[in-house]
Amino acid sequence: MILELKDYLDDMKRCARCSLCKWPPLAQMKSWRFSNNCPSIARYNFHTYSGGGRMALGLALAEGRLDTITDELLNIVYRCTACGACDSSCKYNAELEVLWPIYSTRAHLAGMGYFLPEHSMIIDSLRKEDNTLMKPKADRGKWAEGLGVKDLSKGEKAEVVYHAGCLYCYDPELSAIARDTVLLLKQAGVDVGIRGSQETCCGSTAFQLGFQGEFIKFAESNIDDWNAAGVARVVTSCACGFGIMKSVYPLLGRQMKFEVLHITQYLDELLKQGKLRFSRSFPARVTYHDPCNLGRKSETYVPWKGTEKKVLGQFILREPEKAVSRGWNGVYEPPRDIIRSVPGIQFVEMERIMEYSWCCGAGSGVKQTMNDLALWTASERIAEAKSVGGEAIVTACAWCEQNLKEAVRQTGGNLMVYDIVELVRQAL
């Protein structure tokens, strides 16, 4: 199994409570105002809400030191977007796994039957309707009606399958972006198909909430279906889907006979090949928000098994050497290259970017279960975008876009929020 709390006992024991998981590394910090990296500890300001605190909690659970699982404990466990910022910051100095013990703590609790009531609705929806949004499975392919795109679930063949993702399929505003994406791919001459009503959730939310069994069912089914369809590439707009397909699917031990790409990677490739060309200007000062699942969380995780030896009383040597995912190899440049290549655009970076990016607040079921935390986190990002003079914030994740838009509406600001595909469509 993937998420076993006992596999992380050494990491959890070795956490020195240094609290470096709470901030970006000092060398990356640019101002006091935007010096937090973890929405949970920044908002609640009690150690258990931080990466290190969650390690202590996980250790207590693994060692059987928690007699009762209270509602408050569950609230703390799930008041976290599992954005992985703590993990990236910790690994700047140390090599402790922080994010996977957080996942494993949730899996441990879920295995005992402890989760939030709202999660049971999300999981019920997955079991009955193959999506996390409580929408009918039969309606999943409706967004593509009239596009004339191949439907692989009906036996048609294509080189590329476009996996829209739950939100892009069901949210009317985001469905328009999925339609635009297919039109862009067709315009570039890509042999693309979809799976219509047979497309299912990637399982990302189930995984992040700790429902490992449910995740495995969806992941195995998706891999088998894409292998059977004979596609060479799976292209997705869903950053959460991309992150989980890249980082966790390979751990299931099933052969994946296809390459997984996020739409930003594919559009960047098509633009650089000259298959898509911008013809219109987009005169605006624009910044880019890195979705966690497209960035630091999209590196393929390599579980480590081996022996550890302490030398000189403090240094840990591992045999064999451990592959450490520091978030360095996420998808950072393709979306930035796309934005930079749009005529007339003035691209400006925010303070917390790439592997040290601030989360939008929507991840890991937080948007569905704790909207107050989601919106507060998004409002912090909006403030950061404004602080660098951004007139618009571009992102590449449906959850980020939806959450940032809601926060802008709530705070009454005039910052525009764009999906990167919208930007491309407007500039073509």
Added chain:
Amino acid sequence: MQIVVCVKQVVDPEMPHSAFRVDPEQKRVVPPPGTPPVLSPFDQNALEAALQIRDRLGAKVIAVSMGSSLARPVLSRTLAAGADELILLEDPSFRDLDSFAAAGVLAAAVRKIGEVDMVFTGRQSSDWDSGITGCVLAEELGFPCITVASKVEIADGQVRVERVIADGFEVVEAPLPCVVTIDSALGELRQVTLQALSAARKKPLRLWKAADLDLPPLPPPRCELLDLFVPKRETNCEFMDGDTPGAAAARLAERLREEGLL
């Protein structure tokens, strides 16, 4: 009217095959991390049966579950679905009881509840599939028992039940109080809403230990589990050659006869 529904927390029968493990030493299924227990599916049907009667005639529906370590969020789903009260019979001594002992504990709980008009259980639980508990519970309580019900109606102090049988269904009547075990043909448990989940937090949840029940000594186990294993499944594919399709078919028939399959 007061209806008791017995619900059992079981290992998720829909867990992925690749995650299914058996500990042969302990003779136990090892629940994989991140796969929560669920309400046994037939017990969900039983709860739905009780709620349908409550909707038609008005009744208090009490869900009762028994075990040594019960997951509140899983069992609270009974309250969210509409049960008025949840009683957890939780005690270390209730670990791994067989159907006869389990029925004894449940019967003690029903007696403690008092005036009970009906007791519903699932036709069998999805973990061991024994299908014994409901019947023994009726025996313990001295109630009539009707099994494998697909429809339940109450009129004039009588319960009228449609039972699933091999070639259709039969109709059986019994006086109240009685025990009815419910089949999936009765219908799925109703959808739970977010509002109902919130409201469920305010409904009564009682915890009864073994000492809280007037419990006679539990009978020794009547079944001994000798072994627990995942059966090996082997597939061998052999092609029959022949000059003609008829000759190949004849050869196939011979091979099947050799294997004792014909």
